[in-house]
Amino acid sequence: MKAARLLACVIVVAVCALSLGARWLAPAGYAHQFREAADAPPSHQHLLGTDEVGRDRFARVLYGTRISLLLAPAAALVSTALAALVGGLAGYLGGIWLKLARAFTDLFLSLPWLFLLITVRALLPLNVSPLTSVLITFLILGLLGWAQSARVLSTSADALRNSDFVLQARASGLHGPRLFLIHVLPNLKPVLYAQFWISIPVFILSEANLGVLGLGVAEPLPSWGSLLRELEGLISFREEPWRLVPLLLLIVVMTSFQILLSNEEVTA
Amino acid sequence: MLPVVGPQLIALGGITISIALGASIPVESLCGLPGIGQLAWQAALSRDLPLLVNLTILVTLVTLLANSSADVMIHILKPKQA
Numbered sequence: 001m002k003a004a005r006l007l008a009c010v011i012v013v014a015v016c017a018l019s020l021g022a023r024w025l026a027p028a029g030y031a032h033q034f035r036e037a038a039d040a041p042p043s044h045q046h047l048l049g050t051d052e053v054g055r056d057r058f059a060r061v062l063y064g065t066r067i068s069l070l071l072a073p074a075a076a077l078v079s080t081a082l083a084a085l086v087g088g089l090a091g092y093l094g095g096i097w098l099k100l101a102r103a104f105t106d107l108f109l110s111l112p113w114l115f116l117l118i119t120v121r122a123l124l125p126l127n128v129s130p131l132t133s134v135l136i137t138f139l140i141l142g143l144l145g146w147a148q149s150a151r152v153l154s155t156s157a158d159a160l161r162n163s164d165f166v167l168q169a170r171a172s173g174l175h176g177p178r179l180f181l182i183h184v185l186p187n188l189k190p191v192l193y194a195q196f197w198i199s200i201p202v203f204i205l206s207e208a209n210l211g212v213l214g215l216g217v218a219e220p221l222p223s224w225g226s227l228l229r230e231l232e233g234l235i236s237f238r239e240e241p242w243r244l245v246p247l248l249l250l251i252v253v254m255t256s257f258q259i260l261l262s263n264e265e266v267t268a
Numbered sequence: 269m270l271p272v273v274g275p276q277l278i279a280l281g282g283i284t285i286s287i288a289l290g291a292s293i294p295v296e297s298l299c300g301l302p303g304i305g306q307l308a309w310q311a312a313l314s315r316d317l318p319l320l321v322n323l324t325i326l327v328t329l330v331t332l333l334a335n336s337s338a339d340v341m342i343h344i345l346k347p348k349q350a
Binding site: 110111112113114115116118119121122123126209212213214215232 | 286289290291293294297298308309311312313315316317320321323324327328331332
């Protein structure tokens with residue numbers, strides 16, 4: 001088990017390092033079209049061949065990994081902050097606020113996640129610049145993904161509110177935001193970290209889902225979702241097995257994340 | 269054995285329905301199968317918001333129905349306490 005976790009850690013770190021080194025590993029960039037070598041098989045120049053307009057697949061995988069692996073944690077940060085605000089405050093205030101927040105999160109959780117995502121995505125303009133589409137995609141994920149974490153956090157904050165040391169702090173005259181910031185929030189930290197780490201694979205998968213549906217990151221920017229979308233036109237993967245690389249990468253990285261997160265400290 | 273794990277299995281069945289409905293979007297749109305998932309996908313691409321909102325509410329209703337009926341079934345099947 002320990003060896004598996006070490007291997008998973010190495011894989012995640014290696015994939016991150018490779019994607020960060022995209023500028024040097026693939027100097028031509030993700031959008032440069034090698035017109036004379038379109039739809040080429042893997043060669044020395046193009047490690048994974050080129051797509052139908054001649055863009056280097058290897059470069060696109062590297063840059064796509066960079067976008068997916070950097071922005072999923074950013075979205076997780078947004079959602080965890082929102083969850084801390086809603087869940088933490090509700091649990092800390094207790095009473096009617098806790099009930100209201102619980103009812104609201106329950107309502108939010110009962111909405112189907114993917115349906116909610118594509119509905120909100122369709123609310124916003126679809127033909128925007130690639131950079132805006134990236135921001136929209138991950139902001140939606142961050143702003144909609146807080147409910148589950150808020151639910152967990154409100155329970156922990158509720159337990160903290162009734163704990164002895166908060167009672168003593170209150171008896172000593174500490175109250176309001178100071179009590180929340182000094183005594184409650186630091187004690188919520190382990191739960192916050194856990195929720196942050198758990199959100200990352202969820203957001204990576206959601207982005208891939210949106211991308212496959214054509215509602216995620218727009219061309220020519222690559223991401224794991226839009227790279228998977230190119231598999232749609234695949235006729236026979238026996239003839240072109242290298243096109244499955246983005247899919248394999250997604251599976252390997254997600255598996256590594258799950259192995260890393262199966263640690264009891266993290267999921268507790 | 270079955271009475272012991274029964275309630276958990278029924279509850280799991282209730283949750284699975286909502287997961288299956290969510291998975292229907294990518295599966296149906298990629299495989300070209302007509303259904304709620306493909307309808308939602310096409311509605312999203314053509315920005316047909318009323319249809320999308322109604323589909324979302326419909327799926328929510330089905331999910332709630334599945335979960336509630338799972339709860340009711342668990343209650344019915346629960347061994348009577350003397």
